[in-house]
Structure formats: C-alpha cells, structure tokens
Amino acid sequence: MKEEVLEKLKTLAESAKYDVSCSSSGTTRKNTPGSIGNTAGWGICHSFTEDGRCVSLLKIMLTNYCIYDCAYCINRRSNDIRRATFAVDELVELTIEFYRRNYIEGLFLSSGVINNPDYTMERMVRVIKELRTVHRFNGYIHMKSIPGASEQLVREAGLYADRLSVNIEIPTDQNLRMLAPDKNHESVFAPMLYIQQGVLESAENRQKHRSAPRFAPAGQSTQMIIGATDDSDKLILNTSAAMYQRPSMKRVYYSGYIPVNTYDNRLPALKQPPLVRENRLYQADWLMRFYGFKVDEIVDDKSPNLDLEIDPKLAWALRHPEHFPVDINKADYAQILRIPGIGVKSAKLIVVTRRYGRLNSESLKKMGISMKKAQYFITCNELAAFNVNDTSPEYVRRILTDKKTAKGKDNHQQMSFIFPD
C-alpha cells in the first residue's frame, strides 16, 4: 500500500460522505474457520465524527468521476473537483486492514457512473466479490445499486452484499427529472424491484434447503433529500410509507439538503441544512415503523408539513385529545405507546411491571420514565391529575414549548399570587 492512496482515500471519502446510511445491522454471521471476521446483527458504530454522525462502515466511492449532472450532487460532471479512482485491490486491502484494527464493521461501496450504469456496477461487484470469495471477508457489506443497472448485475451483487440500496433522492418523478435529467423514478424502481425479487426468492429457496445462497440478507434501503425541492412532508412520508409496504425495504433515510452547488439556481438558497425538519421526519418514520401509526395520522391535508416546534407524536396527541387520558394501569400496549414522552422501552417496562401491583406517578418516576410530556396524557392509580382535557391542547402546547418551563425551572402547577395594589 502506497502513500498516494491517502489522497485517493480523502478525495473519495469527501465524495461519499453525503450518503446518510451507515448502518451495519440486519445480518448475523458467525466466524467460520479460515475466514475474516463476523457480523453482529445489531450493528456496531465504531466512531463518531465531529458532525455527530456514526462511522460504522468504510463509506467510500469506487470513483467520483461521473457522466451525470445531477443538480444536488457534489460529484456532478460540471463540478471542478479533484477526481480519483480506486483499484480493486487497493480498496480490498484498505477494507481488510481497517477491519482488522477494529476501525470499521465493513464496507459501504458507492460509485459515480462511468461509461454506463452496467460498466460501473460490474466494477463495484468485482470489489465485493473479491472480498467475499478470495479473502473470505465475513464483515458487513453495503453496496449501492446504480440506477439503470441490469437485472443480472443486481442479482450478482446480492450474493455478496448484505444490503443493497438505490436512492430515490427526490420524492416526485417530475422534480427528479428536473434536477437530474439523466434519472427518473422508473430507473430507480427497477433495481429496487430486482432486489426485492432476489430477497423473496432466496427466502423461499432457503426454506427448501438450508444451503441455498442468501441474497442481501439485510434487505434494502433508500434515501430522500429533504429541502432541495418544495415537496411537502406529506408527500415525503407517503412515499416512505409506500416503500415500507415493500417486503424487503428496511430503512428510508432522510438527508437534509446541504447546498453543495450554490451556483445552480434550480435549487433553493439555504443558509443551513434543514436539520430540524430532518429530525422530525425521522421521528415520524419511527412512529410508522415502531409505534403503529399510519401515515395519514401523522400528516394530512390540513397539516401537510410536520410541526417543527414539537415532535409528531405530541402533535398528534394535541390534535386528538379525545384519546386521552390513558390509564397506565389498564390500557393495552398499543395505547400506552401513543402517549407522548413514552417510548417503546418505557411502554414495555410499564406493561411488565404493572403485573406486580398498581402503578402511580411516583413509581413511574422511580422506574425512570420521563413524565415531562406524559403527565398531561395519563391517569394512574391516584387522584385525577391535571391532564390535557382539563385545560386545552393549546395550553399544554404552550407549557411544553415555553423555554422556561421546558427546562423545568418553573412549575406551572405552582399558583401564582398577584397582590393587588
């Protein structure tokens, strides 16, 4: 390995960093004699960069030369940036040596498009094939599938990769065509479908014989850029909901648009990336995946965009005070999950603990359940507390968003006496 690899590595990491996904979960693979490494199943983050994002995989591009000219992308053809290409053995050695030092969980391989999608895809497959077959690398591999690549190559990639992904980038076809003239939704959905078919077929075959090869065992993921177009949260979340209907789709990532190409006036001029909106979208995404919410409960025509000030679950609860208060001692798990401020872990804790005796607010606090938001939405084994229906949703909202009370400095239940002069 030579010194000049450092420059390549820096250049190609710079180009790859805008991809959000870095998870290494979804596959469990034990070590077998003669092979390198294993895969942990729950995903391991190995470091955190100064932007607070996790580094789990070696997120890198095979090359950042690209024939496309997508407006939102740093690597677009018309940008004058430093370009580089990795040789297959360089990238393979880097991955293995980093892995052996416990720097990474595996490889996240992406690439700019050179010549044509198939040509690019074939070179990417060559890297992961060599890792898996020649070096018997057992770590995690996430590979980008290039839009427009042929079915045969996607099928081959699935044999070596744990997760495949194709990014939608822009939730509407029309806007995608505007910003990325060489892409359209059809070219994105086609490889997604190939991956889905591969996963389903492999699952079916593995029921017949255990030795049947696995195909992208950690499924597929995708990503949408937030704030580069005027698409509403309703549209974005409906797209994600439709994605999650697909059997192999594990994650939809949201990436706040970072103005990398400020000169392009098809894009909005942003001072800073829409990080709060991105966070709210992730919260909404979690509500759909783990809290049993339907997408039209989170956003509808009346409120097509998420409230940036409060989280989507609290927003839902304030729109629907008729569902509250929930009785902690009687309500079923699904209902408890809908209480603002109570997450999956707390809800489970409540359900197992209440079998030993009735819970009151004291015992909830003792169990470490955060009552800041929950207190307005529950009743427990004591005198009626002050809840959302005793006052109004507006009032609760005001208390929870007020900077002073939010930090717990001021207790709203403390009566204030004003003496007349």
Next chain:
Amino acid sequence: MNRFDFAIKSFFTAVKNRKTKQKMIIFRYDKTFAGLLTAVFDAYNRRTFPDRLLNEEELEPLFTDECYTVITDETKSDRVWQGLRKKLMTVSCNMLRYVWLSELPGSDELIFRYIRKAFDNKHSIEMNFTDDDVFKMRNLAKKVDKECMRLIELVRFQKAADDIFFATVSPDHNSLPLIIAHFTDRFADQKWIIYDIKRNYGYYYDLKTVTEMTLDSSDLFPEGKLDEKLMAADEKLFQELWKGYFKSITIKERINLKLQRQHLPERYWKYLTEKQ
C-alpha cells in the same frame, strides 16, 4: 385483665422485643464472587442475614453486635448458583455477573439483597421494577453493558512487528472479561492482546485459545500506545489513512460537537487512533 387484653399485651411485648433485639450483623468475606455466594449459603444456614458485607481488613462499624467470617467454599457457592439458575431467568443470572463486575462500592450488598428477594419470594421478582433493588440491579447491569458496547466499538488495535494486534483499554468497570467472546469470534485469524491498563491484566489470543496474562512492565506502551519501534512496518501508514478518512468524512455544514461527545465521551479519546 381479661384473656383478650392479655393476648394483645403479650403480642405487643413480643413485637417490641423483636425490634430492640435487632442486631447489627457483619459478614466478612474475601471479595470474590464465589465468596459472596458462600456468604448467601451461610446466611441461610445460620438464619442470620448481614447488614453489611466487608472484606477481611475493613474496620467494623460502631455498635457491631456480631461478626461472622465467611470461608469461601466452592461446593456451597455452586449450590447457591444452581439454586439461582433454577429460580431466575438466564438473563437475570447474567445480570448478577454484570453487577458484580461493576466493582462499585455496595454492589455486593445489592446482589446479596437481590438474591435474598429472589429466594424468599414464591413468585419471580425479576420484572418488579418498582422494587428499589430490582431497579438498581437493572440499571447497574445496563451501565456495565453499555460500557461493554463502548469497548466493542472503540477498542483500537495496533499491529506490532511480530504480527500481534495490540490494544489497551481502561474501563470504569471491570468489563473486559465480558467482551472477550466477541473478539475471539471476530478476530479468529489474527493474534491479539487486549490489555486493561487500569487493572493491569489482559487477554492474549494465540489463534487457538484465550489466556489471561499480566505484563511485568508497561514500557512497551507508553500512554497506551505501542512504541513506534515495535510497530509493524505498515502500521503507521494505516493509522494515517484512518485519520485522514475520519477527517474527510465529516460534513462541515453539520458540525455538532455536543452530539459527538454524547456518543463518544471524552474519557475514551485517549486510546482512539483517530483522536490523536
């Protein structure tokens, strides 16, 4: 005094006596896990339960009424362990081990109380998180587990000239034994050493088995880093590559140092290659 009043009176005296008779009982043991389990065995055997557990040298508190020294006995501790295995779920048995390895003062007394509660209750107490001891056990076990996770994430190997991958750690709790299985499976085809500088012991894997080891001098790794003379030829290069990569992958527009510290507490930075 009628018969009824007399009954009340004698009951009252009995209760009163029981209160005043309560004694301060101390158990001394050798601060090993087997010793702790033997203490449980002896306590049930003697039907006296300690208020405090001390090691062999600690000073007795004032007003100690009784002091009993436990002699660690494998058969006794095994019997208690078997009893626990029957009474508790596997995950709770593991929890006992995690809390023991936390090495926090008072954790042995907590384990003792927890074991007593487990044995004395007809029904399982494991999920009764309104009970103080059960909740404390869970929290402490979670704390140690979190540290294990952090170690699994943040151990950084340096390749030495003799092809041994060397890493140093100094965890708050004695979590090293809990993560060895992970590393043995993952790095099965390379020799490695993970060394706890704080407790001065470590584990060495020689491609077949893992052995516990203690190094005589720490000159080999000043401040936890392998001496450059002992490094493999390309080790320095890979460290530079990793540092370069780590810098380049940051998105400048999203810098959020608070979030970074939240996930990557500063106390771990001293052994992180990318943070040097």
